[in-house]
Amino acid sequence: MTGSVASVSAGAFERITRRRGRVRGRRQTSWALVALFVGPSLALYVLFMIVPFIGTLQLSLSAWDGFAPEKTPVGLANYQALLGDEDFWRALSNNVVWAVIGTAAPIAIGLALAIVLWSGAGFRTGFRAIYFLPVILPVVVIGLVWGWIYNPLFGVLNTALEAVGLDDWSRGWLGDPDTALVAVLIAAIWSTFGFCVVMFLAGLQGIDLNLVDAAKVDGANAWQRFRHVLLPGIAPVFTFVLTITLVGAFSVFDIVYVMTRGGPGTATETMAGYAYKMAFNRNFAGYGSAISMVIAIISLVLAVALLRFRERGRTR
Amino acid sequence: MKRLSALSITAVLAIAACGGGSGPPTQRPASVAPPASHAGQASQDPAATASTAPTGPVEITWLVGIAEDPDIDKQAQAQVQEFNDSHPNIQVKREALDNDQLRTILQTRIGAGDVDLFGGDTGPGFGGVYAKAGLLADLAPAYEKYGWETFDWAKARCTYAGVLSCVPGAVEEVGIYYNKTMFDEKSFEEPQTLEEFRTIMDAFKADGVTPLAFGNQPQWPAGHQFSMTLSNIVGREGLDEKLYGDSPWNDEDTVKAIDIYFREFQEAGYFPRDPNAVTYEDANALFYAGKAAMVPTGTWLVAEITDNTDFEVGFFPFPSIDGSKIAPPAGLGGGSFVAANSDNKDAAFEFLDWLLSDEVTKKWSLPVFNTIPAQPVDTTGVEVSPLFQQVLDDLAESSGETSDFGYNIDVLTPAGFNEQMFTGFQEVLNGTITPQEQADALQEEYQKAKAAGETLERP
Numbered sequence: 001m002t003g004s005v006a007s008v009s010a011g012a013f014e015r016i017t018r019r020r021g022r023v024r025g026r027r028q029t030s031w032a033l034v035a036l037f038v039g040p041s042l043a044l045y046v047l048f049m050i051v052p053f054i055g056t057l058q059l060s061l062s063a064w065d066g067f068a069p070e071k072t073p074v075g076l077a078n079y080q081a082l083l084g085d086e087d088f089w090r091a092l093s094n095n096v097v098w099a100v101i102g103t104a105a106p107i108a109i110g111l112a113l114a115i116v117l118w119s120g121a122g123f124r125t126g127f128r129a130i131y132f133l134p135v136i137l138p139v140v141v142i143g144l145v146w147g148w149i150y151n152p153l154f155g156v157l158n159t160a161l162e163a164v165g166l167d168d169w170s171r172g173w174l175g176d177p178d179t180a181l182v183a184v185l186i187a188a189i190w191s192t193f194g195f196c197v198v199m200f201l202a203g204l205q206g207i208d209l210n211l212v213d214a215a216k217v218d219g220a221n222a223w224q225r226f227r228h229v230l231l232p233g234i235a236p237v238f239t240f241v242l243t244i245t246l247v248g249a250f251s252v253f254d255i256v257y258v259m260t261r262g263g264p265g266t267a268t269e270t271m272a273g274y275a276y277k278m279a280f281n282r283n284f285a286g287y288g289s290a291i292s293m294v295i296a297i298i299s300l301v302l303a304v305a306l307l308r309f310r311e312r313g314r315t316r
Numbered sequence: 317m318k319r320l321s322a323l324s325i326t327a328v329l330a331i332a333a334c335g336g337g338s339g340p341p342t343q344r345p346a347s348v349a350p351p352a353s354h355a356g357q358a359s360q361d362p363a364a365t366a367s368t369a370p371t372g373p374v375e376i377t378w379l380v381g382i383a384e385d386p387d388i389d390k391q392a393q394a395q396v397q398e399f400n401d402s403h404p405n406i407q408v409k410r411e412a413l414d415n416d417q418l419r420t421i422l423q424t425r426i427g428a429g430d431v432d433l434f435g436g437d438t439g440p441g442f443g444g445v446y447a448k449a450g451l452l453a454d455l456a457p458a459y460e461k462y463g464w465e466t467f468d469w470a471k472a473r474c475t476y477a478g479v480l481s482c483v484p485g486a487v488e489e490v491g492i493y494y495n496k497t498m499f500d501e502k503s504f505e506e507p508q509t510l511e512e513f514r515t516i517m518d519a520f521k522a523d524g525v526t527p528l529a530f531g532n533q534p535q536w537p538a539g540h541q542f543s544m545t546l547s548n549i550v551g552r553e554g555l556d557e558k559l560y561g562d563s564p565w566n567d568e569d570t571v572k573a574i575d576i577y578f579r580e581f582q583e584a585g586y587f588p589r590d591p592n593a594v595t596y597e598d599a600n601a602l603f604y605a606g607k608a609a610m611v612p613t614g615t616w617l618v619a620e621i622t623d624n625t626d627f628e629v630g631f632f633p634f635p636s637i638d639g640s641k642i643a644p645p646a647g648l649g650g651g652s653f654v655a656a657n658s659d660n661k662d663a664a665f666e667f668l669d670w671l672l673s674d675e676v677t678k679k680w681s682l683p684v685f686n687t688i689p690a691q692p693v694d695t696t697g698v699e700v701s702p703l704f705q706q707v708l709d710d711l712a713e714s715s716g717e718t719s720d721f722g723y724n725i726d727v728l729t730p731a732g733f734n735e736q737m738f739t740g741f742q743e744v745l746n747g748t749i750t751p752q753e754q755a756d757a758l759q760e761e762y763q764k765a766k767a768a769g770e771t772l773e774r775p
Binding site: 068147150171172176177277281283 | 445
């Protein structure tokens with residue numbers, strides 16, 4: 001009895017050991033696969049995102065001119081200084097304007113055009129390519145082209161206005177503090193809406209047409225079908241596009257720099273442009289880093305808030 | 317082409333030596349081709365200098381601001397190639413970048429030991445900062461070894477905390493180029509007073525021609541215009557007092573200098589419409605196309621103007637304001653620095669010596685780049701364009717005394733002050749702020765910089 005028990009136990013142990021060995025082997029294999037697939041991208045992410053982020057954070061807590069070998073720790077002094085810096089608040093307010101108009105406009109235009117294309121408009125592929133073209137153009141090119149359009153000496157906008165008798169409306173669009181920010185924003189919207197079109201169109205193509213037909217049968221009008229069928233259907237894409245454009249609005253730099261350098265005066269200065277000027281033109285690298293951290297924090301908060309908003313919508 | 321007399325250029329340079337002290341702003345290419353000639357003890361023959369080259373091939377990296385005119389930049393590259401061909405042991409790799417880009421990457425590149433030689437402004441906002449950080453090599457031994465005869469005033473601009481740290485670039489002046497054909501058609505002479513200047517501009521405006529092609533979209537050109545009016549009103553001594561902190565930047569004279577150019581001229585319609593939206597290049601193009609009678613800028617543009625115009629061009633300094641002396645802003649157009657951590661300092665010094673040689677000056681600096689050296693030079697036999705000759709003559713005529721030169725302010729003032737100049741003058745042009753408010757803001761920035769030890773100290 002004892003012997004049989006012992007032999008059964010030994011057999012069971014052997015089977016268990018073999019099974020555990022296979023499980024361990026599978027686990028080892030899966031960890032190796034994880035390391036193989038995730039490792040390189042993780043390493044790159046750490047190297048080019050996390051390390052610079054930590055470096056910027058450290059810099060933001062120091063006084064450094066960008067040249068001296070030593071950096072003087074100053075705690076939160078740079079952040080405290082930001083609170084009383086009128087130029088920073090002006091730049092932030094420009095970013096807020098940018099976030100509102102620069103997010104709403106391309107999304108609205110992009111969504112409308114995507115729906116038109118999705119509804120069966122002809123030459124869908126051609127239009128999609130045309131709309132997407134500005135997205136692949138370098139920002140410098142976009143800035144230069146729109147700069148020519150707005151040029152007070154030979155720009156087509158003023159020429160067109162004068163041709164139709166609206167001489168009083170013609171002006172140096174980028175040199176007038178009342179119009180410069182909007183003028184740059186229009187160029188930015190032009191460069192962004194194509195991205196929204198393509199993303200929304202991709203989202204719309206994933207919607208089950210039976211749902212739309214069912215809504216029609218139930219008597220839903222166009223707005224109701226959009227509000228209760230299409231919009232929920234593209235909610236993940238919508239949140240993604242909203243997040244990308246909103247975060248981009250708070251870190252915008254290149255197109256402003258190319259078109260106005262933040263001018264006239266500080267009329268189109270944004271936080272990123274102000275950070276650049278502080279860090280590289282005025283040699284306040286620590287202060288510039290603090291501004292960069294503020295941009296990062298705002299972007300992070302917005303991104304997390306939007307994602308949580310989306311998740312909450314899903315659970316409902 | 318006129319032949320440039322050795323006497324005239326030596327006189328100009330000697331006078332500039334006494335009076336100068338500035339150059340173009342940081343946003344402008346500062347050193348397409350560094351300094352020009354020297355008549356000292358340095359080796360005159362490029363082949364001879366090769367004999368003193370370090371053993372083994374050495375590559376030195378030279379970072380400079382890119383030239384505004386692509387053709388001139390190509391010529392600068394060809395000049396380097398000539399050095400490389402004649403010096404097989406030293407190969408210079410010239411990297412020409414937009415000046416903003418240069419400022420952004422320079423510190424990182426130097427930190428990585430990737431730069432041996434670089435160009436930039438000699439003022440406290442650039443050279444002074446690099447020197448303070450210990451990033452510049454001491455060039456005194458090279459000056460001694462090669463016998464560079466740089467003017468003392470120019471060397472003073474390259475000296476930080478007693479250490480001679482750069483080789484001065486060209487001498488430059490800010491003034492007004494004009495279309496001689498247009499002037500002749502109206503029988504206008506070069507204006508000597510502000511009233512005459514206004515009369516001329518009013519006449520061109522009445523004809524539908526832009527009187528003064530001033531484009532201020534990049535912001536830095538305003539600093540030059542301010543330098544012209546303020547230099548005339550307060551003279552060199554008055555500017556010295558402001559630069560050294562003995563006199564405020566928000567006094568009556570400064571406000572007047574701002575008011576004349578940025579409010580009165582703007583309201584009178586002397587500029588292209590909305591100058592804040594007009595780029596420097598577009599403003600120059602207006603002049604080249606004959607749509608503007610004059611363009612206010614510096615002598616660094618002589619070569620480009622010569623290349624781009626098919627009419628005769630003249631040059632005059634900003635005229636007298638209410639009986640003031642004419643004190644055109646003039647001085648150094650940047651300098652060349654050797655990185656303290658360079659492993660190839662000797663090779664860099666040798667390259668600088670080659671650039672400073674008489675042969676290179678006669679072949680490249682004067683006739684091709686139209687740059688005026690910051691040291692005595694024998695220019696016998698050098699041919700220059702009529703416009704460049706006039707620039708030299710103008711410098712010579714207007715500089716009988718040391719006090720006859722003003723300063724290009726932004727080269728000598730700290731970064732925060734310059735930033736206020738650039739953004740503030742746009743706002744004055746727009747009418748967003750008054751000249752007095754801009755002057756007050758300049759004074760505030762100057763005080764901040766002085767408290768931080770960033771302003772010039774009296775030698």
